[in-house]
Amino acid sequence: MLRLEVRRFFCRNEQCERRIFAEQVDGLTIRYGRRSVQLRDVLVRVALALGGRPGARLCVGLAGAVSRMTLLRLIRALPEPEIGSLQVVGVDEWAFRKGRNYGTILVDMATRRPVDLLPEATSDALASWLARHPGIEVVCRDRAGYFADGARRGAPDAIQVADRWHLLANLSAAVERVISRCRCCLRDKPDDQVRTLPTPKAAQADGPLAQRIQARQPQVQRMIAQGWTITAIARRLNLDRKTVRRYARRDLDDLMSTATNRHSLIDAYMPYLQRRWGEGCVNAAVLYAEITARGFRGSRQLVRRRLQHWHVAGTPAEPPPTVTPRKVTGWIMRRPEELTDREREHLDRILCRSDQVAVTGRLAAEFASLLRQRSGHQLEDWVRQAEAGDVREIRAFATALRRDWDAVVAGLTLPHSNGPTEGNVNRLKLIKRAMFGRAGFDLLRRRVLART
Template identity: 40%
Template structure:
């Protein structure tokens, strides 16, 4: 063991290494191999009584406190402090009290204040098990239970109730349990986390936190009802991302419904076989019942189909609109399609095995069965690669500046083959301009809805009906600068926090970590 003696050497150590212990009088520092032991005492100065505040320096006795300090040189530091028990000079107050050293020694703690700050910083990011593992590497011995207790002792900020808030739900257990997060939509500060996503819980929270004027939310009818009941004068703002997402779904359904038109430009085959025949038969069955005055729900019961499936058939005014282009995924054969097409055009009877050997020499890494399937689907003989309905919808929904010249030409040819798709592209471009908030967007939205309803686009009609049901919130989203995007960002970080804890944490701990940010 090594030992340092002398006031001068100790003072230098205090100034350089143990500056956080400067309120104490260090008497000795001992190197004990695996740890460093620091012996110290409290200064001999009067200390105010915690009960009455009267200062006292009358010593009743002494007591040793052993606390851990921040590691030095990768080794634990233990501080053994002699503290005084003093006599209170005020008659009727407590008889004796033990002195504390604020900023260094806190009551009932086994760690110094600066080590506690470091522990809290680690567990705030990593919580229990991961925090304990990292702290052990840093020479701080701590169990996962102590780490969680240190985390829960971090005080939460108690701020004012903001004027603009954002609310959104996130999954505690997907499809089973959900919670609600409330944030300040202007500063992105987390305000509270509610244990469920029911209207009563949110209504109760809003009533106990007056002062909210604007609430940003998604299309949830539950949240909308809670806000109407608690804050009838508050402005509700729909989420612009969800508006665009709903339009994308409607556009994709319209593109699928008109596959028979634009697929002819690509010579792409439609589904043909037992599945297509069943689809056509169901279309006739549904429309025969509807013409006889049978309701949608009764149609679903008679045909033993889901209500949404019956609605999908009912929207199609012609049976051909139920047929779809096959969903071909990207294949390993795609880079060699031109070679296969030329070879089959020169020699239609060329064996598949010969083609397999040829493209294998060119770098093909797939199997012969994959090539058989590719040729049987007709993908090798097409003049251009197959395009799916989803890919066409993606081109319609992409900003024109981000499309290549090839995509512009392909999109122009596909839309020109179908008047409905041409109208769809125009309506998408107009609605995309509305997503930039402007006071005049309210009138433009009314005109846009009227134009869509005049077109033969039943899936967009369903989208406009959704806009009508939430008209005020939609208009606020298109005219006000507020958005629910920051709340979605908090939910993304919440998923990371939940995955760090492997689903083992209860709601109080998860709520604490979310609010700590």
């Protein structure tokens, strides 16, 4: 037990509201404090790390029983962190609720710590914040248009840097669309030597997904021609913005090909099913049990549907290619020295079967090299080659680079990257999900900005 003796002072001024003053011990006590400064610091750290209820459960055996509301009050009582002078700032969005409500996080790229959290992701909110913090020289961001507009209005003298990871992600998506459209080049045999069974018409053009595509894609195209924005169309048709953007950029045949040639869980087990069929096992239940033991996670009905045509024809169909468009895209976008000899040979065979895929692979590899070597001065030549080619997905990617040219060139030239901002977004997601969405924005902001 610690016995503490302090002095008490009395004020003789009758007009003074407080007549008695107690002496405080620096570093140990505070006015109206029910616990020591050291214990308060421990509780604050527990509250910032765990929140209310989990922190209260931990404190029972650690520092004494406290309620969850006490821990939350300690978080809210923390002083606002000092932002100080900023030179390089990272900006990104984060989701209150994915696809619906978004906020903005701002990170000091020198310390890699968040400096503020905004309750909305709009150009006005970003422009207002940047105007209140003059002196910023570089703004690192993704390719969102509202962030570009907000940075231009809030910090007109700052250099905007497009994030390199997002540039590679956008190019990878374009390459994958090209390979999906030319998926016949993924087979090791020519089309006239591949023995396949016809898919029922209902599965090709009359399925629910195909019907939705046939109904929505022309409607989206008409609204785009009338001047509607992607966001307005998404709200009007109750669709996700990514879906609307896909309908706007791709033709109906391409979308239908993707809808009717989708990868299935059973594709990896087709060679085994063919071998067992050749050995005389034609029972779907037996084959389902065997591939389930090998790791198959699909349903018995899926196996039965794949085998029902074999019963009619008497022989199994040629299995679909084991390599997927996404895997080929990964081979193209990776560094050449990271590929194995087998992967390199397989990729060379695929590129030789289609001129469009070959051109796409060459341009994608050149862009990835420019990005990794930060040779932004060579981007103009690359864009001209992409625009002069006949691959529409790569031309669309090059056109998008033109719309954000200065930021893209800076991203391929300067060493700044938005990676620390993405890391802080992941930390924010962890804190937000640990609170189960029941806490307000003020508490989330305090926990994210706290510096312990």
